[in-house]
Amino acid sequence: MSDKEQKQKQINIELDEKMADGTYSNLAIINHSVSEFVVDFISMMPGAPKAKVKSRIVLTPQHAKKFLKALGENVSRFEKAHGTIKDYEQPPIPINFGPSGEA
Secondary structure (H helix, E strand, O other): OOHHHHHHHOOOOOOOHHHHHOOOOOEEEEEEOOOOEEEEEEEOOOOOOOOEEEEEEEEOHHHHHHHHHHHHHHHHHHHHHHOOOOOOOOOOOOOOOOOOOOO
């Protein structure tokens, strides 16, 4: 691919200051329908009886699969550079998400 073709396929991605700060999440809940995956990112504090969804991302099944692959590749690279990520077992958290929704 020539430099000209490569430049034509580039996408400029804009990141404003508020979004650049990011949002902390220590829990993700994933639901899906036939046409979409819904990922809710939640921040839970120890001992707190409530937690709020901080961000919701809706993906097509194709994009969910691409995201899974990209995340797996990045975890693999991270572990090669920094060692194995330990997966600590924790008891299941009883979650009440209100009435179940339909997509």
